[in-house]
Amino acid sequence: MESGASRIYDGIIVGAGHNSLILQAYLGRAGLRVLCIERRSVPGGALATIEDPRNPGFLHNTHSFYHRALNMMPWYRDLDLERHGAEYLEPALNVVLLSDAGETLEWWTDFEKTADSFACFSNSDAATLRRWREAFLPIVERIIVPEAQAPPLEPARRRALLEKSREGRLLLEVSRLSPLEFVRREFKHPVIQAGLLFFNGLREVDLRCPGFGHHIAALLAGSGKAQMCRGGSFVLARALASAVEESGGELRLETEPGRFIREGNRVVGVEATSGERFMARRFVASGLNPHQTFLDLLDHEDLPQKWRDRAGAFRYNLVAPLTALNLNLKAPPRYTAAQSDPGLEKAFMVILGLDHVDRYLEMVACHQAGRRPPNIMWGSCPTLFDPSQAPEGKHTAFMWQKTPYRLNGDPAQWDSERDSLGQEMLAAWCRNAPNLKENLISWFARSPLDVERTFPNMREGDLLVGAFTNGQIGYNRPFPGAGHYRTHLRGLYLCGSCCHPGGNVTGLPGYNCAQVILRDLGVHQDWMPGPIERRLGRL
Numbered sequence: 001m002e003s004g005a006s007r008i009y010d011g012i013i014v015g016a017g018h019n020s021l022i023l024q025a026y027l028g029r030a031g032l033r034v035l036c037i038e039r040r041s042v043p044g045g046a047l048a049t050i051e052d053p054r055n056p057g058f059l060h061n062t063h064s065f066y067h068r069a070l071n072m073m074p075w076y077r078d079l080d081l082e083r084h085g086a087e088y089l090e091p092a093l094n095v096v097l098l099s100d101a102g103e104t105l106e107w108w109t110d111f112e113k114t115a116d117s118f119a120c121f122s123n124s125d126a127a128t129l130r131r132w133r134e135a136f137l138p139i140v141e142r143i144i145v146p147e148a149q150a151p152p153l154e155p156a157r158r159r160a161l162l163e164k165s166r167e168g169r170l171l172l173e174v175s176r177l178s179p180l181e182f183v184r185r186e187f188k189h190p191v192i193q194a195g196l197l198f199f200n201g202l203r204e205v206d207l208r209c210p211g212f213g214h215h216i217a218a219l220l221a222g223s224g225k226a227q228m229c230r231g232g233s234f235v236l237a238r239a240l241a242s243a244v245e246e247s248g249g250e251l252r253l254e255t256e257p258g259r260f261i262r263e264g265n266r267v268v269g270v271e272a273t274s275g276e277r278f279m280a281r282r283f284v285a286s287g288l289n290p291h292q293t294f295l296d297l298l299d300h301e302d303l304p305q306k307w308r309d310r311a312g313a314f315r316y317n318l319v320a321p322l323t324a325l326n327l328n329l330k331a332p333p334r335y336t337a338a339q340s341d342p343g344l345e346k347a348f349m350v351i352l353g354l355d356h357v358d359r360y361l362e363m364v365a366c367h368q369a370g371r372r373p374p375n376i377m378w379g380s381c382p383t384l385f386d387p388s389q390a391p392e393g394k395h396t397a398f399m400w401q402k403t404p405y406r407l408n409g410d411p412a413q414w415d416s417e418r419d420s421l422g423q424e425m426l427a428a429w430c431r432n433a434p435n436l437k438e439n440l441i442s443w444f445a446r447s448p449l450d451v452e453r454t455f456p457n458m459r460e461g462d463l464l465v466g467a468f469t470n471g472q473i474g475y476n477r478p479f480p481g482a483g484h485y486r487t488h489l490r491g492l493y494l495c496g497s498c499c500h501p502g503g504n505v506t507g508l509p510g511y512n513c514a515q516v517i518l519r520d521l522g523v524h525q526d527w528m529p530g531p532i533e534r535r536l537g538r539l
């Protein structure tokens with residue numbers, strides 16, 4: 001048992017997801033002594049890779065796998081994560097949509113090849129693709145990326161600054177549309193429309209929701225493509241934990257926070273459910289969701305009614321939950337479509353069952369009704385690119401399908417329905433890649449309820465920890481008053497995916513929170529970007 005004195009830190013972070021670890025490493029490098037408390041036995045949150053206990057040597061990335069443009073992130077470079085063991089792969093044939101008719105729509109790391117693929121469906125859509133990419137290249141570089149990498153601006157101030165430049169005005173104008181309106185207005189071919197909406201769907205934004213029309217144009221222009229971590233997603237967690245350790249930080253695993261300790265209007269520590277107390281001289285940060293942070297961990301009298309109402313009204317994504325089917329294989333999937341296009345053998349992400357926007361709308365309707373949706377699936381065979389994730393000559397592969405959390409009105413239904421959905425997904429996959437049948441060693445499925453059980457912060461199986469609807473974006477994410485990583489109590493901060501710019505493995509909530517805490521402590525570090533207001537003012 002440590003002495004009482006050694007349990008006093010400069011700062012304490014709860015939940016050891018990647019955002020928390022990034023925050024911890026930056027603050028440690030600034031000279032602060034920081035502890036991170038995690039309930040599981042491993043750090044990294046959804047940077048999870050497990051070995052199948054039935055088939056040793058077969059590794060599965062049961063949560064996040066596709067890490068978009070990860071090695072271009074500022075924290076990846078600042079924390080020198082390659083020296084700590086991380087390495088990213090970015091397969092050239094990055095994404096393929098296989099239509100039921102056997103056609104393929106392809107996204108390459110080389111834009112010209114992507115445009116050629118679009119042209120196979122429609123010359124006019126290929127021209128539109130080029131036009132929007134050119135229009136949005138400077139917007140992504142000068143507005144969207146810097147805004148994601150900084151604490152958000154108050155909306156009226158942001159609008160006023162954007163209205164001063166041509167690029168800013170175009171961004172505001174396109175944003176007014178919903179993704180569905182943007183795609184239907186600009187693109188003609190149903191397969192292209194469906195494929196573009198799929199990418200919007202990966203950000204979990206409701207395709208019918210105005211305010212997000214720029215998402216697809218930004219994706220078309222963004223240079224960042226899907227990447228995977230060599231050795232599995234957990235290798236990034238291990239690299240982050242190593243960077244934390246090097247910065248003098250401590251991790252306390254298998255420890256569940258019970259409540260925040262307040263003195264006056266300041267949070268000064270965390271009491272674990274075991275009764276153990278950890279004190280913080282300067283700050284406590286939460287990498288959890290607003291329900292946990294405000295309603296579970298603060299004493300009733302420490303939370304004003306207005307904050308209680310707002311935290312209680314925080315909403316989770318309807319269409320984010322997913323069911324995963326994971327396979328152990330003797331050979332990689334061979335898609336029938338590859339007979340006429342052998343290049344497909346090296347496709348990274350493969351999308352199945354999505355030929356038309358209407359299928360996507362049907363899927364959304366099923367989520368609303370709590371029904372099992374049509375088999376629109378996407379996945380990969382990681383071992384094609386990284387053989388270290390299976391025994392020699394063997395393979396792993398997975399498919400994901402969006403599925404409602406409240407199946408038939410009750411999430412508990414998943415425990416009896418998960419494996420039958422797994423069978424159904426396997427059958428749909430085999431129709432596209434018939435060799436799976438004879439090469440299957442074993443399989444397992446995981447449901448949205450499994451996700452929530454593993455990560456209670458992903459409430460309702462929402463892997464992005466909070467919808468982008470309900471006004472929960474930018475300065476108002478997670479809710480008005482808490483959208484700048486600070487809370488109503490001094491010393492209490494938010495650093496997880498419920499903050500701007502939201503979920504997925506971007507590390508940016510943690511990166512931005514580090515900027516806010518250090519500014520509040522009057523510490524300047526060379527890596528800190530200038531204020532976003534000044535940068536938008538220069539447009």
Ligand SMILES: Cc1cc2nc3c(=O)[nH]c(=O)nc-3n(C[C@H](O)[C@H](O)[C@H](O)COP(=O)(O)OP(=O)(O)OC[C@H]3O[C@@H](n4cnc5c(N)ncnc54)[C@H](O)[C@@H]3O)c2cc1C
Nearest residue numbers: 015017018019039045046063064065066463497503504505
């Ligand atoms: C099945 C699935 C697939 C995904 N695929 C991708 C993908 O391909 N690409 C992508 O970018 N994103 C993906 N995501 C989403 C991504 O993983 C998350 O958005 C991201 O991990 C959130 O990071 P975070 O740091 O905010 O928190 P998390 O990674 O969720 O970590 C939170 C941590 O807090 C801990 N915690 C929770 N409650 C408590 C508590 N009460 N006390 C103490 N600790 C607690 C958890 O154990 C966890 O370690 C996927 C998620 C899932 C579930």
